[in-house]
Amino acid sequence: MILNSKRAIQDILDHRFLNAVTIITIAISILIVSAFALFFVNANEIINPWKKGIKIMVYLKPDVSEIKIPELKRKIQGMDGIQDVRFISKNEAFQQLKKQMRRQSSLFENLKENPLPDAFEIRLIASSQNQEKVEMLAIRLESLPQVDEVEYGQRWLRRFTNFFNLFRLTGYTMGGIFFMAALLIVANTIRLVLFSRREEIEIMRLVGATDSFIKAPFYIQGLIQGAFGGIIGLAALFVIFMFISSSVKQGLSPTLFTIRFLSSGAFCGIILGSTFVGWIGCYLSLKQFLK
Amino acid sequence: MINGQNKSSIIRMFHVHKNYGAKKALANITLDISKNELLFISGPSGAGKTTLLKLLYLGEKVSEGQVLIEGVNLSRISHKRIPLLRRKFGIIFQDYKLIATKTVFDNIAIVLEATGKKRRFIEKKVKSILRTVGMEENLHSFPPSLSGGEQQRIAIARAVVGNPKIILADEPTGNLDEVYADIIIKLLKKFHTRGATVIIATHDKDLIRKTGGRVIHLNQGYMQKQPNFKSCSDDSQL
Numbered sequence A: 001m002i003l004n005s006k007r008a009i010q011d012i013l014d015h016r017f018l019n020a021v022t023i024i025t026i027a028i029s030i031l032i033v034s035a036f037a038l039f040f041v042n043a044n045e046i047i048n049p050w051k052k053g054i055k056i057m058v059y060l061k062p063d064v065s066e067i068k069i070p071e072l073k074r075k076i077q078g079m080d081g082i083q084d085v086r087f088i089s090k091n092e093a094f095q096q097l098k099k100q101m102r103r104q105s106s107l108f109e110n111l112k113e114n115p116l117p118d119a120f121e122i123r124l125i126a127s128s129q130n131q132e133k134v135e136m137l138a139i140r141l142e143s144l145p146q147v148d149e150v151e152y153g154q155r156w157l158r159r160f161t162n163f164f165n166l167f168r169l170t171g172y173t174m175g176g177i178f179f180m181a182a183l184l185i186v187a188n189t190i191r192l193v194l195f196s197r198r199e200e201i202e203i204m205r206l207v208g209a210t211d212s213f214i215k216a217p218f219y220i221q222g223l224i225q226g227a228f229g230g231i232i233g234l235a236a237l238f239v240i241f242m243f244i245s246s247s248v249k250q251g252l253s254p255t256l257f258t259i260r261f262l263s264s265g266a267f268c269g270i271i272l273g274s275t276f277v278g279w280i281g282c283y284l285s286l287k288q289f290l291k
Numbered sequence B: 001m002i003n004g005q006n007k008s009s010i011i012r013m014f015h016v017h018k019n020y021g022a023k024k025a026l027a028n029i030t031l032d033i034s035k036n037e038l039l040f041i042s043g044p045s046g047a048g049k050t051t052l053l054k055l056l057y058l059g060e061k062v063s064e065g066q067v068l069i070e071g072v073n074l075s076r077i078s079h080k081r082i083p084l085l086r087r088k089f090g091i092i093f094q095d096y097k098l099i100a101t102k103t104v105f106d107n108i109a110i111v112l113e114a115t116g117k118k119r120r121f122i123e124k125k126v127k128s129i130l131r132t133v134g135m136e137e138n139l140h141s142f143p144p145s146l147s148g149g150e151q152q153r154i155a156i157a158r159a160v161v162g163n164p165k166i167i168l169a170d171e172p173t174g175n176l177d178e179v180y181a182d183i184i185i186k187l188l189k190k191f192h193t194r195g196a197t198v199i200i201a202t203h204d205k206d207l208i209r210k211t212g213g214r215v216i217h218l219n220q221g222y223m224q225k226q227p228n229f230k231s232c233s234d235d236s237q238l
Helices: A002-012 A017-050 A068-076 A090-100 A131-142 A154-198 A200-208 A211-251 A264-289 B049-056 B078-088 B104-114 B118-130 B148-160 B177-194 B205-209
Strands: A055-060 A084-087 A117-124 A149-150 B009-020 B024-032 B039-042 B064-069 B089-092 B166-170 B197-202 B214-219 B222-225
Touching: A002 A017, A002 A211, A017 A211, A017 A264, A055 A131, A068 A084, A068 A117, A068 A131, A068 A149, A084 A090, A117 A131, A117 B039, A131 A149, A154 A200, A154 A211, A154 A264, A200 A211, A200 B078, A200 B104, B009 B049, B024 B049, B024 B197, B024 B222, B039 B049, B039 B205, B049 B064, B049 B166, B049 B197, B089 B148, B104 B118, B104 B148, B118 B148, B148 B166, B148 B177, B166 B177, B177 B197, B177 B205, B197 B205
Parallel strands: B039 B197, B039 B214, B089 B166, B166 B197
Antiparallel strands: A055 A117, A055 A149, A084 A117, B009 B024, B009 B064, B214 B222
16 A cells, blocks of 8 residues: 555656646636535525525405404414414504504505405424425415415515526536546546556566556545545635635624535535545546556 | 376467467467476567467467466466466566666566565565676666666566566567677576576577577477477367
């Protein structure tokens, strides 16, 4: 192992430029992929509290009598995914509206009667706070004969979810493309090194070296390229992160949300991923070259 | 494995043919080489000497016929066992085949490294073999800085450092002047007296005359003489 590592390091030193190009390419790929990962981590941090605030407003028809309200409330509370149901009478809603629009109080002066309907404000349990479940629940609520209208910020939720999904898809696509690019470049570097050492490899075979003895330093080289590329890529991301986060902190209230870097688990995962890219690139080249 | 194998045989070839496309490189070679024999394969350029050597260490595969090394049929050897077969051989190439970017020490050590020997043993063994070939002072030199004769001595050192049972030398004196050629032949004879089977492919008749040993002659792929030939043409043995 020590001997093979020494041979791998010697190879890297002998082909400095080639190896530097490979490591930089892996680093750039890792930087871009992990930048997407960093965005998702922080976007989730922002979205999750917003999602927790999702509530459904159920507006009742004007002819629903007060006697039937408790029964209706029980019925809604029995539905899946519901955490809490609060009845807001039209009078209470009107008072709230007046309070909120104190400065425009003249608007209410000419009203002969309360135009607002009775309503239920529904909060959802955490596992039901996604678009599909909210929509399903809204359809069930709308089917109740006493219900006039259901509102849950459909457009906002749909738009945001679509945007988030589009970004996620872009991230996966970019990740895939850069993974392939890094893989091909590592494979190509190893192939060039193999080609430059083809005579030496031939001699090694003739003196009785096994394939695994010949391959071992190349695998180590691939692993080193992958690991170094990953570390450099993440280090670059950290520098950019520090720069951006200090700018954002100046412009935003820290109580709103804090930007955080990748967790140690994600950090290790990315390094392992880039190391794997180095290994698999090497595997592909060796498989082809040492037939 | 072959039944009834001659106990003293280390290499046996039965009706071996080697073709490169339509060109016949070797035709119907049947040959028996004993342990610790010194054998010359003579013949002009293109006679098939190098091809014959290559068939022994599986540098090439036979087109027809059988080659047995210590009773092992090379036609049936698995890819994984080829390195083990090659460790039985010490090969001296006409063009030396030394790695130009590695030192003399590293060029020789590679044989022992490939077989998993420890570093301390490798250092001791390489220095010892360099002393034997008279090149101990060139331990850290690179092959391109050495003369042809010196490079050939390094190639011999590399061939014998693993104590092979069989030494194959392809035109070992081909590019050398008489002084260096004598040194090389003396070295090969030294390893022969130590117990190795030595097979030398050469077109140099003077060298054969001076050295002694059995001679087989190849011409256009056909074996023309085999003075001490021991019959092994019984196909049922295969």
